[in-house]
Amino acid sequence: MSFTSWQYALFLPLVVVLYWPLPRLGRMALLLAASYFFYGLWDLRFLALLMASTGIDYFCARSMVGIREGRAKILCTTLAPIVWLGGCSFLGQSIISISPTSLIVAGIFPVLFVPMHEWIWTWSEEKRRRGFMWLSVLTNLAVLGFFKYFGFFASSLLNLLGAAGIDPGWTLPHIILPVAVSFYTFQSVAYAVDVYKGKLQPATDLLTFSAYLAFFPQLVAGPIERPAKFMPQFTQAARWEWEHLHAGLRLLLIGAFKKVFVADNCAEIANYVFHPDSTPNAPWALLGILAFAFQIYGDFSGYTDLARGSARLLGINLSTNFRFPYLASGPSDFWQRWHITLSSWFRDYVYIPLGGNRCGPTRTVVNLWITMVLAGLWHGASWTFVLWGAYHAVMLTAYRLIPALGALETATTRGKRLFAISFMFVLTLFGWAIFRAQTLGGLEHWMQAMTIWTASATWFRAACWLLIHILPLILLQIASRHLEDESELGHLSWWSRGLIFFALFLLFASSSTSEQEFIYFQF
Amino acid sequence: MHVLTRSFLLFLTLWLTLELAVRFIFVSTMEGRFDYGYHPTAGFQEVDGKVNLKRTGGRRFFPQSFQKERPKDVYRVMVVGDSVARGTSVNESYTGYLQKELLAAGIKAECLNLGLPGFGARRKDLVVQQVLKYQPSLVILHVGTTNEYEDEREWGKKESFNSPHPKNWLMRSLAMRQVYGIKTEKVDGQLLPQEVRAIGSAQDAMTEQIASKDPEKQRQWTQFVEATTRESIKRLQDAGIPTLIVTQVNFEISDQQVTLDDRSISTWSGDLASDKVLLLPMKSVFTPDQARTLFMDSAHVLPEGHRLIAKSLASLLKEKGWLPQPLQK
Numbered sequence: 001m002s003f004t005s006w007q008y009a010l011f012l013p014l015v016v017v018l019y020w021p022l023p024r025l026g027r028m029a030l031l032l033a034a035s036y037f038f039y040g041l042w043d044l045r046f047l048a049l050l051m052a053s054t055g056i057d058y059f060c061a062r063s064m065v066g067i068r069e070g071r072a073k074i075l076c077t078t079l080a081p082i083v084w085l086g087g088c089s090f091l092g093q094s095i096i097s098i099s100p101t102s103l104i105v106a107g108i109f110p111v112l113f114v115p116m117h118e119w120i121w122t123w124s125e126e127k128r129r130r131g132f133m134w135l136s137v138l139t140n141l142a143v144l145g146f147f148k149y150f151g152f153f154a155s156s157l158l159n160l161l162g163a164a165g166i167d168p169g170w171t172l173p174h175i176i177l178p179v180a181v182s183f184y185t186f187q188s189v190a191y192a193v194d195v196y197k198g199k200l201q202p203a204t205d206l207l208t209f210s211a212y213l214a215f216f217p218q219l220v221a222g223p224i225e226r227p228a229k230f231m232p233q234f235t236q237a238a239r240w241e242w243e244h245l246h247a248g249l250r251l252l253l254i255g256a257f258k259k260v261f262v263a264d265n266c267a268e269i270a271n272y273v274f275h276p277d278s279t280p281n282a283p284w285a286l287l288g289i290l291a292f293a294f295q296i297y298g299d300f301s302g303y304t305d306l307a308r309g310s311a312r313l314l315g316i317n318l319s320t321n322f323r324f325p326y327l328a329s330g331p332s333d334f335w336q337r338w339h340i341t342l343s344s345w346f347r348d349y350v351y352i353p354l355g356g357n358r359c360g361p362t363r364t365v366v367n368l369w370i371t372m373v374l375a376g377l378w379h380g381a382s383w384t385f386v387l388w389g390a391y392h393a394v395m396l397t398a399y400r401l402i403p404a405l406g407a408l409e410t411a412t413t414r415g416k417r418l419f420a421i422s423f424m425f426v427l428t429l430f431g432w433a434i435f436r437a438q439t440l441g442g443l444e445h446w447m448q449a450m451t452i453w454t455a456s457a458t459w460f461r462a463a464c465w466l467l468i469h470i471l472p473l474i475l476l477q478i479a480s481r482h483l484e485d486e487s488e489l490g491h492l493s494w495w496s497r498g499l500i501f502f503a504l505f506l507l508f509a510s511s512s513t514s515e516q517e518f519i520y521f522q523f
Numbered sequence: 524m525h526v527l528t529r530s531f532l533l534f535l536t537l538w539l540t541l542e543l544a545v546r547f548i549f550v551s552t553m554e555g556r557f558d559y560g561y562h563p564t565a566g567f568q569e570v571d572g573k574v575n576l577k578r579t580g581g582r583r584f585f586p587q588s589f590q591k592e593r594p595k596d597v598y599r600v601m602v603v604g605d606s607v608a609r610g611t612s613v614n615e616s617y618t619g620y621l622q623k624e625l626l627a628a629g630i631k632a633e634c635l636n637l638g639l640p641g642f643g644a645r646r647k648d649l650v651v652q653q654v655l656k657y658q659p660s661l662v663i664l665h666v667g668t669t670n671e672y673e674d675e676r677e678w679g680k681k682e683s684f685n686s687p688h689p690k691n692w693l694m695r696s697l698a699m700r701q702v703y704g705i706k707t708e709k710v711d712g713q714l715l716p717q718e719v720r721a722i723g724s725a726q727d728a729m730t731e732q733i734a735s736k737d738p739e740k741q742r743q744w745t746q747f748v749e750a751t752t753r754e755s756i757k758r759l760q761d762a763g764i765p766t767l768i769v770t771q772v773n774f775e776i777s778d779q780q781v782t783l784d785d786r787s788i789s790t791w792s793g794d795l796a797s798d799k800v801l802l803l804p805m806k807s808v809f810t811p812d813q814a815r816t817l818f819m820d821s822a823h824v825l826p827e828g829h830r831l832i833a834k835s836l837a838s839l840l841k842e843k844g845w846l847p848q849p850l851q852k
Binding site (some may be wrong): 005006009010242245246249268269271272275277278458461462464465468494495497498499501502505506509510511512 | 699
């Protein structure tokens with residue numbers, strides 16, 4: 001169920017209306033049921049994975065602070081995935097197929113987890129705390145690694161062996177990437193690490209934790225929330241305020257406009273330029289990458305606004321994920337404006353634990369590279385994403401090592417700042433070409449197009465068309481000018497807000513009959 | 524803090540104002556929107572005794588006008604068909620060339636091009652029903668089998684849109700429909716290049732291609748075209764309107780060998796001929812060798828091809844004595 005679908009337009013108000021009159025635990029039960037329903041509409045089978053992840057994280061975190069749950073409770077919780085898959089297999093044979101392997105893995109899960117849990121409890125306190133933290137972190141990363149990267153690395157190895165003339169005769173299994181796995185595993189890792197570090201008390205009950213991890217507005221594509229800020233909003237019941245409704249609807253409207261009017265329309269040009277059968281020239285290639293820059297921004301920031309708006313209607317505040325990213329003056333600034341919750345996650349859970357910038361310039365650069373290549377790989381199992389991460393690592397390194405570039409990023413005079421922003425925007429565009437190409441062949445196709453400087457009869461019309469779809473977003477951003485939240489319009493007069501809402505609604509309606517999937521759902 | 528903020532009230536007021544403005548100012552152009560060509564009167568705008576053919580409601584007529592009541596001395600020919608009959612303009616379609624032929628022969632002819640791209644038998648029949656109201660002296664019905672996929676698809680869209688399904692709730696607002704129409708027809712239609720749109724509709728084209736290769740589907744479509752065409756002809760005959768059927772031919776080339784394939788229309792269209800129904804197979808107008816230079820793709824012919832069809836039509840009408848007496852010079 002996509003946020004811009006008619007199903008969601010019915011689903012969300014229903015959940016909101018049922019939610020507010022309930023006591024806290026009732027709300028948690030409703031959120032859990034709604035979230036599992038929301039997620040299950042993509043693929044019922046992957047709910048088992050979410051259930052398993054929930055069980056592991058919950059019991060490990062409790063154990064880290066010395067709370068030992070009863071064996072029966074652990075067993076019952078860890079049996080949930082096999083019960084779910086078995087039930088689907090038995091009752092839903094006609095609509096879904098459950099592979100025997102999935103059933104075996106789900107069956108083995110409690111057999112492995114319960115004894116391991118008992119065994120780690122026999123360790124000394126500090127060792128036990130670390131043991132549970134690693135059990136939670138590694139299990140989540142293993143799930144992510146298997147579903148997202150196994151096929152990629154295995155096929156890369158096969159290609160390498162094939163190039164060396166070796167045929168191992170392997171047949172790789174077809175592994176489907178579960179929706180949202182990249183997001184909720186990262187949130188789980190953050191939860192385990194923060195509880196281990198004592199930054200957060202673990203959830204007191206399984207229901208609250210399950211609702212927290214599966215919270216439907218941000219389950220599928222973030223923002224990747226920090227448990228210390230996010231969990232208390234579940235453990236304490238929010239009070240109804242009209243502001244929740246007003247802010248929620250404003251965010252939903254802005255998000256829908258960004259996604260449906262800006263992103264989905266810009267996608268037309270980007271898809272044409274990057275289509276394997278098209279033969280663009282350089283002006284078209286540039287137009288295509290400009291279109292993609294606004295497509296991905298409109299798509300993901302639109303998704304974030306829709307997620308924030310949905311959560312706000314339930315009295316829950318989600319983090320901002322974007323702050324005018326194309327006004328960044330350098331790569332470091334860019335990552336403080338683009339997908340902020342992911343970049344800060346990598347900063348706090350990868351870059352800083354690696355030593356950050358505390359171990360000398362060489363080690364800092366190495367840490368930067370490791371972090372950025374992993375961040376690239378997080379976006380998808382493809383060499384172009386690795387290359388995109390490396391490209392950003394090159395930029396970060398250059399801005400760090402070349403004093404003139406470093407000074408440019410921090411420039412305060414208007415002229416220099418304008419140049420810094422323009423320069424960074426061009427660099428960002430080239431990065432998007434790597435990102436959008438999907439394959440190295442696709443990137444080569446685009447780069448070849450950049451060498452063909454011929455006239456095109458239809459280019460100008462297409463450029464005007466693209467401008468029509470970008471300009472309202474730029475005007476909206478000029479109107480908001482709020483440094484902390486680019487979707488905030490509270491500083492404007494009531495009539496300006498009314499006019500803006502109406503204009504955004506008309507633009508949304510003008511493109512509302514086509515529905516396209518969000519880009520970040522595939523990550 | 525109240526449930527309704529002033530900005531929200533302004534938003535509602537603007538929407539309501541626009542809704543009323545559209546309802547009272549633009550209502551005549553809203554007809555048939557989201558009926559995908561299935562609205563009975565869409566595209567036929569009657570104003571002060573005149574009928575304007577408009578591009579609206581899924582019917583992309585070339586803009587033309589005629590008197591609602593046909594003057595007694597006018598020989599009115601109405602051509603109902605698809606994109607092949609439509610051509611690239613009225614003047615360069617066989618409708619336009621036929622008018623020139625008839626005028627040159629001294630006949631006060633008024634030939635109207637009612638060709639609509641993508642229209643199959645079902646939607647052409649709806650146009651035929653409309654045409655009956657305007658006293659045509661002759662109706663030329665262009666029959667082909669290549670648009671049934673589109674007819675079926677657009678029927679599905681029309682049915683879906685006109686259902687009470689929640690996904691259509693927003694477009695129940697006339698203002699929103701108008702905004703959507705402006706965006707898709709004026710902004711996208713005029714600025715977004717065809718090659719870009721083609722990539723976007725590649726999936727649809729693929730689905731059509733798959734359906735077209737299915738022999739069972741082909742058989743069903745052929746049967747449907749036959750049955751519907753018979754109904755259209757019966758309607759025209761019941762109204763006493765002379766009718767001429769032009770049957771479509773498709774240009775195919777394989778190993779330098781050209782074939783003109785009418786997709787089995789000739790097996791059943793012959794039965795329709797009578798003293799009030801004439802038949803002109805396109806296959807009889809061109810030789811395969813001529814076809815090489817006359818077709819722009821597998822179905823559509825270049826203006827020169829239209830001119831030849833018009834010539835054949837004029838000859839046939841003259842030969843059968845269907846044309847009125849020329850005006851005295």
